[in-house]
Amino acid sequence: SAIFVDTRANALVHEGTVDRSLNIPGVEKAASYGAWVYDPERESRPLVLLADSREQAEQIRDHLLRVGIDTVRGYIRSLDGLELVAPRMVRPEDLDGFAHSLLLDVRNRSEYAAGHLPGAEQLSGGRVLWNLDRLPDPGAGTIVSYCRSGVRNSVAASALRRAGYDVAELEGSYLGWAAIPGNAPVVGAAEPALAGA
Numbered sequence: 001s002a003i004f005v006d007t008r009a010n011a012l013v014h015e016g017t018v019d020r021s022l023n024i025p026g027v028e029k030a031a032s033y034g035a036w037v038y039d040p041e042r043e044s045r046p047l048v049l050l051a052d053s054r055e056q057a058e059q060i061r062d063h064l065l066r067v068g069i070d071t072v073r074g075y076i077r078s079l080d081g082l083e084l085v086a087p088r089m090v091r092p093e094d095l096d097g098f099a100h101s102l103l104l105d106v107r108n109r110s111e112y113a114a115g116h117l118p119g120a121e122q123l124s125g126g127r128v129l130w131n132l133d134r135l136p137d138p139g140a141g142t143i144v145s146y147c148r149s150g151v152r153n154s155v156a157a158s159a160l161r162r163a164g165y166d167v168a169e170l171e172g173s174y175l176g177w178a179a180i181p182g183n184a185p186v187v188g189a190a191e192p193a194l195a196g197a
Contacts, residue, residue, distance in 0.1 A: 010154035016084035030063035046073035101141030115185030125156035
């Protein structure tokens with residue numbers, strides 16, 4: 001009956017969060033990330049925020065209002081007593097042997113062109129929820145997603161999970177993968193062709 005919004009940093013979310021919650025980390029980018037994960041034209045269920053205080057909850061609510069999200073109905077201060085799940089992760093060194101239907105780079109096109117994982121296809125995090133037709137069907141297999149360091153990826157992955165996709169986030173994202181000796185990014189601005197495009 002309500003959608004939970006986990007406002008903590010991705011590292012804390014990865015330790016455990018409410019199943020199918022949305023990740024909108026902090027106040028600073030709440031409007032931007034809120035617009036990534038919640039479509040007020042298609043969704044009417046109220047939002048319940050995780051916030052340290054009433055003041056923080058009001059600040060996040062005010063930022064969400066700026067992008068047309070006016071369904072914040074309350075907040076909680078703690079996850080105590082709630083059943084938590086850890087979002088699925090895959091270590092960079094295990095990626096080659098990890099079965100997946102899509103390796104999804106949620107960075108912008110210029111970041112993708114400057115260097116991306118072999119076989120990755122690009123769809124900016126802010127466009128994922130609005131371009132589900134460009135992704136494999138939810139039952140087609142696991143999507144492995146990444147960004148530069150993991151923040152944007154956690155946001156986008158939460159929206160995909162909420163939409164019914166099986167998503168595994170790449171631990172450490174692009175920087176974690178690139179730090180492993182022998183891993184060589186693909187450089188180039190070739191236009192990726194996602195499913196359905």
